Amino acid sequence: MPKPSDLLQGTLDLLILKTIARKPLHGWGIAKRIQVLSGETLSVGQGSLYPALHRLENQGWICAEWEDSDLGRPAKVYTLTRQGRKQLEHELQSWNRLSSAVQLLIESA
Amino acid sequence: MRSLRIFKQRLRSLLRHSSADAELEREIEIHLQQLTKEGVTSGMTRGEARAMALQEFGSVDRIKEMCRDTRGVSWAQDFLRDLRYGVRTLAASPAFALTAVMTLALGIGANTAIFSIVDAVLLRALPYRDPDQLVLMLNTPLNRPEELQGVSYRDFTEYRKQNRVFSEIAGNAFHDLTLTGAGEPAIVNTAAVTPEVFAVLQTKPLLGRTLQPQDGKPGATPVAVLRENLWRARFGADPRLIGQSINLDMRPFTVVGILPAGFQYPEGAPHPDAWISVMQDPLFGPLTSQPGVRLLGVLGRLKPEISIQQAQAEMSTLGARFAKEFPAEDAGLTIRVQPYRQAVVGNLEPSLFILLSAVGLLLLIVCANIANLLLSKATSRRKELALRIALGASRARIVRQLLTESVLLGLLGGVAGVLVALWAVSSLQPFLPSEVVQISSIHVGGPVLAFALLVSLIATLAFGLAPALLSTSANLQMDLREGGERTGHRGSRHARSFLAVAEISLAMVLLVAGGLLIRSFALVTSVNPGFDPTNIIQAEVSLPQFQYATPRQWLAFSKELLDRLHTQPGLQDSALAAPLPLDRQGQASLPFTIVGNPPLPPGKATSADYTTVSPNYFHVMRIPLLTGRLFSAQDSPSNPNVAIISETLRQRYFPNQNPIGKQMRFGLPPNGNVAREIVGVVGDIRDAALSQKPGAMMYVPFAQTPLYGGEIVVRSNSSQASVAAAIRQTVYSIDKNLPVTDVASFPDTLGRSVSRERFRTFLLGSFSAVALVLAAVGIFGVISYSAAQRTHEIGIRMALGAQRRDVLRLVLAQGAKLALFGLGIGTILALFLSQFIASLLFDISATDPLTFIAVAVILFAVAVIACYIPARRAVRVDPMIALRYQ
Numbered sequence: 001m002p003k004p005s006d007l008l009q010g011t012l013d014l015l016i017l018k019t020i021a022r023k024p025l026h027g028w029g030i031a032k033r034i035q036v037l038s039g040e041t042l043s044v045g046q047g048s049l050y051p052a053l054h055r056l057e058n059q060g061w062i063c064a065e066w067e068d069s070d071l072g073r074p075a076k077v078y079t080l081t082r083q084g085r086k087q088l089e090h091e092l093q094s095w096n097r098l099s100s101a102v103q104l105l106i107e108s109a
Numbered sequence: 110m111r112s113l114r115i116f117k118q119r120l121r122s123l124l125r126h127s128s129a130d131a132e133l134e135r136e137i138e139i140h141l142q143q144l145t146k147e148g149v150t151s152g153m154t155r156g157e158a159r160a161m162a163l164q165e166f167g168s169v170d171r172i173k174e175m176c177r178d179t180r181g182v183s184w185a186q187d188f189l190r191d192l193r194y195g196v197r198t199l200a201a202s203p204a205f206a207l208t209a210v211m212t213l214a215l216g217i218g219a220n221t222a223i224f225s226i227v228d229a230v231l232l233r234a235l236p237y238r239d240p241d242q243l244v245l246m247l248n249t250p251l252n253r254p255e256e257l258q259g260v261s262y263r264d265f266t267e268y269r270k271q272n273r274v275f276s277e278i279a280g281n282a283f284h285d286l287t288l289t290g291a292g293e294p295a296i297v298n299t300a301a302v303t304p305e306v307f308a309v310l311q312t313k314p315l316l317g318r319t320l321q322p323q324d325g326k327p328g329a330t331p332v333a334v335l336r337e338n339l340w341r342a343r344f345g346a347d348p349r350l351i352g353q354s355i356n357l358d359m360r361p362f363t364v365v366g367i368l369p370a371g372f373q374y375p376e377g378a379p380h381p382d383a384w385i386s387v388m389q390d391p392l393f394g395p396l397t398s399q400p401g402v403r404l405l406g407v408l409g410r411l412k413p414e415i416s417i418q419q420a421q422a423e424m425s426t427l428g429a430r431f432a433k434e435f436p437a438e439d440a441g442l443t444i445r446v447q448p449y450r451q452a453v454v455g456n457l458e459p460s461l462f463i464l465l466s467a468v469g470l471l472l473l474i475v476c477a478n479i480a481n482l483l484l485s486k487a488t489s490r491r492k493e494l495a496l497r498i499a500l501g502a503s504r505a506r507i508v509r510q511l512l513t514e515s516v517l518l519g520l521l522g523g524v525a526g527v528l529v530a531l532w533a534v535s536s537l538q539p540f541l542p543s544e545v546v547q548i549s550s551i552h553v554g555g556p557v558l559a560f561a562l563l564v565s566l567i568a569t570l571a572f573g574l575a576p577a578l579l580s581t582s583a584n585l586q587m588d589l590r591e592g593g594e595r596t597g598h599r600g601s602r603h604a605r606s607f608l609a610v611a612e613i614s615l616a617m618v619l620l621v622a623g624g625l626l627i628r629s630f631a632l633v634t635s636v637n638p639g640f641d642p643t644n645i646i647q648a649e650v651s652l653p654q655f656q657y658a659t660p661r662q663w664l665a666f667s668k669e670l671l672d673r674l675h676t677q678p679g680l681q682d683s684a685l686a687a688p689l690p691l692d693r694q695g696q697a698s699l700p701f702t703i704v705g706n707p708p709l710p711p712g713k714a715t716s717a718d719y720t721t722v723s724p725n726y727f728h729v730m731r732i733p734l735l736t737g738r739l740f741s742a743q744d745s746p747s748n749p750n751v752a753i754i755s756e757t758l759r760q761r762y763f764p765n766q767n768p769i770g771k772q773m774r775f776g777l778p779p780n781g782n783v784a785r786e787i788v789g790v791v792g793d794i795r796d797a798a799l800s801q802k803p804g805a806m807m808y809v810p811f812a813q814t815p816l817y818g819g820e821i822v823v824r825s826n827s828s829q830a831s832v833a834a835a836i837r838q839t840v841y842s843i844d845k846n847l848p849v850t851d852v853a854s855f856p857d858t859l860g861r862s863v864s865r866e867r868f869r870t871f872l873l874g875s876f877s878a879v880a881l882v883l884a885a886v887g888i889f890g891v892i893s894y895s896a897a898q899r900t901h902e903i904g905i906r907m908a909l910g911a912q913r914r915d916v917l918r919l920v921l922a923q924g925a926k927l928a929l930f931g932l933g934i935g936t937i938l939a940l941f942l943s944q945f946i947a948s949l950l951f952d953i954s955a956t957d958p959l960t961f962i963a964v965a966v967i968l969f970a971v972a973v974i975a976c977y978i979p980a981r982r983a984v985r986v987d988p989m990i991a992l993r994y995q
Contacts, residue, residue: 027136028143046144047167050137051175058179066132071143076136 012052014095017080017088020062026075027053053078061087133176141166191513198514205486209479213522213568215879216475218529219468221553221561225534227461229551230454235376238311243449244417246407246424248442260405261438262397264431268407271427274420276412279306280405282393283381286357287653287848291343294848296651297357300381301390309410310374317351317366324386331389333362337370339382357383358391358653376453401438402778408449421446460869463946467619471876472564474615474883476572477608481890483515483576484605508577515573523565527558540868579604609891610931616884617935617968618942623877624960625943629950630870633863639794639803640690641731644824645855646832647689650840650847651818663815666843671723673839679827680835684726685811687819690796691862701775701807703762704784717758717805718796719775721814727791729824737769737789744810751810752785756793758805775807776814785809799863800951829854869949881968885975892924893979903983913984920983924976932965
């Protein structure tokens with residue numbers, strides 16, 4: 001089975017963490033938010049959001065509760081945990097390192 | 110914290126698998142509904158919007174599967190699923206399952222049974238507090254360190270006073286006393302000890318008390334401690350026995366305590382049922398005042414921080430000091446300290462190690478066999494596996510599934526193996542060599558079960574891993590196209606040939622070991638012992654020493670006994686002797702000097718085995734007279750002392766001389782310095798063991814050297830029971846308080862003396878028989894598989910005019926090649942490994958060519974026969990069918 005490349009997966013994780021760092025959200029909300037934030041360009045295959053959410057949940061970076069929501073019924077709402085916050089910082093740093101390295105590479109090429 | 114939460118979460122998702130699935134379902138459904146709603150808002154119909162939502166979301170099932178995979182418990186669910194699947198697969202091919210489980214049961218069962226013996230003999234802790242602190246000490250001559258002797262009572266008390274390494278030491282000696290006054294007279298195995306023994310062993314009595322220091326003083330009231338079994342059997346477990354008096358050797362002893370039946374000191378020997386002070390013992394008591402009589406084994410408990418080496422150093426120093434202080438008795442002696450456990454089981458270790466290695470080899474063959482079965486099974490499942498890989502299962506996942514099936518087989522085999530072991534342990538018990546049984550009970554308990562489980566799992570890996578890896582490393586397309594049935598992959602074909610070769614070579618090793626032991630056992634049991642044991646019945650009479658106190662009384666009794674025996678019909682051919690050949694208590698080796706020879710340098714004594722016999726003994730035992738004369742009624746106390754020597758003694762100490770008329774000085778203490786004239790030379794006998802060369806022997810007439818009892822030997826055609834009854838009657842007619850014990854036919858005694866050899870020969874023989882069968886099955890499997898695969902080729906050959914004979918030869922040659930290869934490797938392995946059993950062999954070399962050749966021929970023949978069956982099947986195929994079989 002083809003696996004998403006590590007970069008893609010890492011990026012998706014980063015986007016999710018960043019999104020729910022602002023406020024707890026359900027899966028639908030996260031998908032929409034990523035779509036809006038990325039200006040519709042970085043459209044994730046909507047379904048592939050869920051394995052990523054579940055993986056992050058299992059790693060203990062986010063946790064989920066069924067809560068009443070703006071959808072008019074209870075939805076599974078994801079919140080960032082303390083470890084998740086640390087992980088987000090960590091990922092942001094390495095993302096910045098990577099992107100500036102790539103930037104450098106492209107400029108000097 | 111975090112790991113705990115994750116754990117809880119995983120647990121929850123494992124336990125409430127379905128509820129987690131339902132939540133996932135709901136979550137996805139919400140998303141889909143939102144997508145659909147958006148679609149509807151932008152003007153689609155509900156149906157269109159739903160279809161678009163599904164498309165945008167992606168494959169719902171795949172997403173769900175991916176979510177489940179992240180839960181991290183999927184291996185457990187997979188395992189359960191694989192297990193269910195495995196059960197179904199096994200149930201679908203019951204013949205395979207049965208063969209595999211039964212083969213495994215044999216292998217695991219044999220290993221578990223042998224391990225249960227190892228556990229009982231070597232691993233289980235001895236039943237004392239801190240058993241590692243217990244040591245046994247014996248004197249040993251400085252120049253013959255392998256020879257062990259007792260310690261004199263005087264030396265014991267000195268060691269006890271002067272050592273600084275033991276918290277306590279105690280002396281003990283063992284012999285039989287006659288219990289009278291409680292039913293029929295009986296022989297009671299008695300320990301004559303110094304009272305400290307109970308402190309050393311830290312034994313608590315069941316009732317009353319054990320011996321105390323004042324009981325060991327000279328002149329103390331005689332007291333006895335009985336063991337529970339004697340108390341139950343003889344005194345109906347009556348607690349009022351404490352304080353009452355019983356008669357041992359016709360002397361009253363007050364019973365002061367009862368020891369639990371579980372108290373079985375000393376291990377590895379008959380357990381004494383009565384414990385008395387050595388001072389009160391009729392035989393040993395008077396000898397305690399003689400510093401030259403070394404009668405005690407010394408048991409010690411090390412102080413907690415003292416090592417065995419420190420103890421040995423201290424005792425060696427003391428031994429050297431005593432040798433200077435008491436040169437008359439202790440010159441040339443030192444004292445050896447050895448761990449008590451080693452003293453008990455020391456000589457069993459190599460035997461058990463060999464048995465354990467042999468069953469290990471057997472298990473390897475079993476694993477090779479099952480690996481072979483699994484490989485051929487995996488080949489027929491190739492299409493199924495290829496399909497699963499094509500559908501996206503990873504190789505690791507498939508290997509895991511195949512291994513799960515192996516684990517299932519391994520565990521089923523393990524359970525069946527434990528049953529086999531239980532059966533084997535209970536049915537082997539009567540055949541176990543006596544010293545094994547006496548150490549501790551052999552049973553399948555916790556450690557043994559753990560061992561069985563471990564063996565099963567190791568075996569599972571051994572037989573399951575290679576087939577699992579091989580059968581998944583396939584060329585996918587070829588498998589799907591051809592159905593995998595016929596081509597057979599080079600990898601797995603090689604693996605199967607390799608396994609067959611390995612099985613044959615391992616079987617060769619086991620067969621050589623079994624063959625060597627069987628030949629050696631045949632040689633031992635057919636060896637001429639130097640006397641004729643057939644129709645000989647033996648019985649022991651032991652005289653109580655308080656009633657029969659003097660040699661004159663012993664002599665009078667023996668005369669009366671022999672006279673009465675000789676008048677009985679059927680008992681004329683009888684004699685009295687002590688000890689008999691192959692006596693369980695061993696032979697009495699005594700030092701001697703030859704009168705007229707220069708004195709021997711100190712520490713260089715000559716010794717020979719000593720036996721006192723009535724004149725008729727040589728005739729009854731059919732020991733031939735070589736020169737001189739036998740004993741006669743004239744050799745009485747009033748006439749000169751005489752002796753008869755064995756041929757070995759003559760050859761060794763009277764080379765090229767006529768020994769008749771020469772004199773030797775020897776005798777049981779206190780008659781060690783009596784000169785005896787040699788009047789005859791008789792043939793050698795194997796007195797110590799059938800497997801040992803005949804010892805040098807000195808015979809003396811019973812009339813000149815009487816003992817307080819002896820062994821009656823009768824040569825008679827009547828049954829053992831009637832002879833025993835007649836002997837009993839004769840003895841009772843002289844003294845109704847005398848027990849007759851240890852009645853046995855001499856052939857039985859001979860058999861018992863080789864019980865250990867018989868046991869290991871039987872075991873290794875069975876192992877090698879099983880190995881032979883397994884190897885045959887292994888090569889049969891390989892050849893029939895490859896013949897089946899070559900059906901097409903064989904059809905072409907036959908269509909082109911090949912004769913059946915040629916085809917037969919073709920298939921057989923393939924099998925023969927494997928067999929020869931295996932035999933070659935097996936021979937090299939066996940040449941190397943058989944050295945380890947060299948010490949167990951009698952009169953045969955570990956590389957005995959005859960055994961090697963015979964084993965190779967048998968193994969080769971069996972292998973070829975195993976190949977012949979599939980070869981015949983191959984040539985019977987109709988060429989037309991074979992060709993069409995595409």
